[in-house]
Amino acid sequence: MLEIKNVEKEFGGIKAVHDCSLAVREGTITGLIGPNGAGKTTLFNIISGFYRPDRGEIIYRGERIDGLRPHEVYHRGIMRTFQITRELQKMTVLENLMLIPKNQKGEKLRHIFFDPGGVRRQENEIKEKALAVLEFVELISLRDEYAANLSTGQKKLLEIARVLMSDADMVLLDEPGAGVNKTLLGKLADNIRRLSAGGRTFFLIEHDMDLVMSLCDPVIVMSEGTKLTEGRPEDIRKDMRVLDAYLGV
Amino acid sequence: MVIGGLEGYLIVFLVMSGIFAILTLGLNLQWGITGLFNIGIAGFFAVGAYTSAIITTVQSPDHLGGYGMPFITGILGAGALSGMIAWLVGIPTLRLKGDYLAIATIGIAETIRLIFTNESWLSNGTRGITGIPGPLREVLPHYYYNLFYLLITAAFAGLAFLFIERALHSPWGRVLRTIREDEMMAAATGKDVFHFKMQCLVTGAVIMGVAGGLYAHFIGFISPEVFKPMQFTFLIWVMLIVGGAGNNKGAVLGAVAVWGLWTGTEFLIDALELSTDYQTKAGALRIITISIALELILLLRPEGLLGETKKTFD
Numbered sequence: 001m002l003e004i005k006n007v008e009k010e011f012g013g014i015k016a017v018h019d020c021s022l023a024v025r026e027g028t029i030t031g032l033i034g035p036n037g038a039g040k041t042t043l044f045n046i047i048s049g050f051y052r053p054d055r056g057e058i059i060y061r062g063e064r065i066d067g068l069r070p071h072e073v074y075h076r077g078i079m080r081t082f083q084i085t086r087e088l089q090k091m092t093v094l095e096n097l098m099l100i101p102k103n104q105k106g107e108k109l110r111h112i113f114f115d116p117g118g119v120r121r122q123e124n125e126i127k128e129k130a131l132a133v134l135e136f137v138e139l140i141s142l143r144d145e146y147a148a149n150l151s152t153g154q155k156k157l158l159e160i161a162r163v164l165m166s167d168a169d170m171v172l173l174d175e176p177g178a179g180v181n182k183t184l185l186g187k188l189a190d191n192i193r194r195l196s197a198g199g200r201t202f203f204l205i206e207h208d209m210d211l212v213m214s215l216c217d218p219v220i221v222m223s224e225g226t227k228l229t230e231g232r233p234e235d236i237r238k239d240m241r242v243l244d245a246y247l248g249v
Numbered sequence: 250m251v252i253g254g255l256e257g258y259l260i261v262f263l264v265m266s267g268i269f270a271i272l273t274l275g276l277n278l279q280w281g282i283t284g285l286f287n288i289g290i291a292g293f294f295a296v297g298a299y300t301s302a303i304i305t306t307v308q309s310p311d312h313l314g315g316y317g318m319p320f321i322t323g324i325l326g327a328g329a330l331s332g333m334i335a336w337l338v339g340i341p342t343l344r345l346k347g348d349y350l351a352i353a354t355i356g357i358a359e360t361i362r363l364i365f366t367n368e369s370w371l372s373n374g375t376r377g378i379t380g381i382p383g384p385l386r387e388v389l390p391h392y393y394y395n396l397f398y399l400l401i402t403a404a405f406a407g408l409a410f411l412f413i414e415r416a417l418h419s420p421w422g423r424v425l426r427t428i429r430e431d432e433m434m435a436a437a438t439g440k441d442v443f444h445f446k447m448q449c450l451v452t453g454a455v456i457m458g459v460a461g462g463l464y465a466h467f468i469g470f471i472s473p474e475v476f477k478p479m480q481f482t483f484l485i486w487v488m489l490i491v492g493g494a495g496n497n498k499g500a501v502l503g504a505v506a507v508w509g510l511w512t513g514t515e516f517l518i519d520a521l522e523l524s525t526d527y528q529t530k531a532g533a534l535r536i537i538t539i540s541i542a543l544e545l546i547l548l549l550r551p552e553g554l555l556g557e558t559k560k561t562f563d
Contacts, residue, residue: 048437074439082437088430091423095560098420099427102439106420109448119419127562144561162438 001026001201002047002078002170007056007066009042016042017053018225024170029192029202031216031233033209035246039225040205041083044172048080049073060170075102079168083175083205085155089148093139096147096158097130098123100165133164137191153184160191163200171195173204177211189215213237221245260395262512264467267402268460270504272481273488274409274497275456281494281557282417283449284429286351289338291481292358293454296334297327297461298471299365302378305466309380312373320384324405324462331458332451334361343446358478366473377472381465398467405463406501409456414497418560425449479536484511487539491546493553502554507539514538 002024009017017039024030032040045051047058049070058066065073088096104126105111106119134140137157142150150158156176163171176192177185189211196202206212212219213233221228221236223245229236236242272290279285301323308315318326334357342353365372372378384401386394416422424445427435436442465471475481484507492503514535518528546553 050433050436069441070433070436071439071441074437080437082433086431086434088427088434090430090557091426092559092561094562095423099423099440100438104420107424107440109416109421112416112419112421123420144559146559166438 001061002203003057003059004043004047005057005059007043007046007053007058009039009046009051009053015225017046020056020222020226022220022227022230024201024203026201027196027199028218029196029204029216031212031219032203032205032222033207033212033219033236034222034228038222038245040222041174042225043222044080044174044205047073048078048172074168077167077169078172079163079166079170080172081159081162081174081176083178085152085159087147087150087155087158090146092144093134093147093150093158094127094130094143097133097161097165098126100162101126101129101167130165133161136164137161152179153181156180156184156188160188160195163195168200170201170203173202173206175205175207177206177208185211257392257395260392260399262508264395264399264402265512266505266508267399267406268464268467269485269488269508270406270501271402271409271460271463272457272485273492273500273504274406274413275453275460276485276489277494277497277500278413278417278425278456279449279453281489281496281500282413282422282429283425283446285446285450285453286348287354287450287453288351288478288482288486289354289356289358290457290485291476291478292354292361293331293335293457294461294464294481295358295361295365295473295476296331297458298465298476299372299378299461300330300458301327301462302381302465302471303372305382306378306380307382309373311376312369312378313371320382320466323466324459327462327465328455328459331461332455335451335454336447339447339450343443343450355478355482358476358482362473362476365476372473375473377470377474378465379470381469381471383466383469402463402467405459409459410497410501413456417497421445423560484539487543489553490543491553493555493557495557496553496555499553499555506554507542510538510542511535 004020004022007017007020008015020043034040042051046053049068049072053066057064060076060078065076105122111119134143137160139154139157139161142154147158176188180188192202192215217232218230219233219236220230221242228241228245229239272294276287276290279287303312303314304316304318304326305320305323306314307317338353338357342350366375383394383398385397389397424435424440427440428442428445432442488503488507489500491507493499518531518534
């Protein structure tokens with residue numbers, strides 16, 4: 001579904017991503033692990049259009065997407081989240097979700113003034129969907145709260161809610177488990193599994209090995225900007241090269 | 250009915266308040282809602298004023314124009330040219346992060362003022378353009394003319410208010426606020442950030458240009474001196490900050506309140522019966538008063554008199 005071919009990205013002489021090739025198959029929850037500085041987040045930034053690769057290709061559903069701008073990548077059906085939760089602080093939880101659907105009529109000035117009825121109808125549909133999503137992730141009581149006032153765990157749930165709100169086929173999650181307690185972690189994992197069963201493909205960076213081992217298959221290991229190995233979680237666990245990469249031997 | 254001195258003064262005050270309110274609404278769209286750091290308001294205002302003046306005045310050897318077109322054509326031209334300049338400024342700067350737009354806009358505003366100062370064929374240089382006509386000025390007695398002009402200004406201010414308010418409480422406004430809060434997030438959720446910022450910069454500039462046209466026709470005379478950054482850039486910022494960035498009602502309230510304070514210092518100077526030595530320094534007193542007001546607001550009520558309101562749904 002997503003193919004990365006010989007991608008390179010250099011920052012001032014340092015190769016953050018170096019001749020990296022890997023693939024994510026449709027319907028999987030593919031994990032991406034590796035020591036700090038391995039280039040995982042850089043790779044996500046390249047896939048989602050925030051960075052342009054110096055070399056290499058990114059192919060999504062048979063079409064090249066490298067060189068597209070971030071909003072164009074989103075329109076192709078790839079959604080990403082950020083390592084540090086980026087909620088829209090002075091906007092309510094509900095608004096954070098209502099923003100997500102693409103091609104909203106009311107985002108065009110001419111429709112606002114010449115087709116207010118159509119805009120209102122669509123806005124109502126989006127609102128109903130957002131309310132249902134909030135009900136599902138159990139954030140409904142906070143619907144009119146500014147997102148800035150949410151706890152870290154609630155912000156992570158809001159992130160999942162944003163994924164639910166979108167119609168993206170592929171979701172890139174950058175450390176969904178960071179700073180989340182065990183109970184909530186289980187809830188997040190359940191949500192990801194349920195969404196995956198619903199037909200979405202996940203590609204996620206995670207440092208919590210328990211979460212990776214229980215959730216992801218396959219697991220891809222990155223080290224020094226490139227793919228080190230890939231396999232089933234139980235094999236990765238036993239792979240000495242992976243241990244070496246983490247320990248820097 | 251005869252309009253006396255005080256009422257006459259009040260009407261002039263309100264017309265100017267209306268023009269300031271339009272400018273502040275334009276800035277609210279750009280900064281309060283979208284986070285575009287425009288500190289070249291006076292430039293767009295000047296383009297509007299000169300454009301409308303050139304379009305509507307009768308032929309003169311002193312400057313370009315003399316097209317003698319009607320008032321409304323002048324106002325439309327003012328908005329259009331100001332918007333076009335914003336578009337040109339936006340192309341290279343809007344892809345960059347916030348501060349670059351600030352530097353570019355202040356640079357453009359100063360460049361515009363210097364062009365109007367030095368290109369005499371265009372604008373009659375420092376002597377400025379005189380005899381800018383006003384609608385029905387020849388027909389109506391002076392006082393009634395001002396009253397009539399107040400209605401026109403109020404109509405334009407109302408239109409700007411309703412336009413921004415309507416657009417704001419729509420998905421369009423939601424995208425603009427998203428860009429203000431987090432540009433990367435907006436892009437990651439499929440919004441074409443550059444496109445929305447451009448729409449907002451240009452729309453704001455059109456509004457500022459219209460205000461410039463209204464000013465030129467009201468005063469009847471413009472010169473580059475008027476368009477120094479003090480009155481029509483920094484004062485507008487004070488108005489928005491005092492009134493409450495992100496709130497259209499706040500923008501209007503801030504415009505009236507700060508303009509009241511600005512003109513009010515004139516009475517204060519008279520009342521204090523200062524020596525002539527101090528009277529000549531009255532301008533400084535004005536700036537000090539405004540600065541103190543700004544400091545007080547920032548300390549006591551940083552969100553402004555009317556802060557941004559939370560958007561909720563039934």
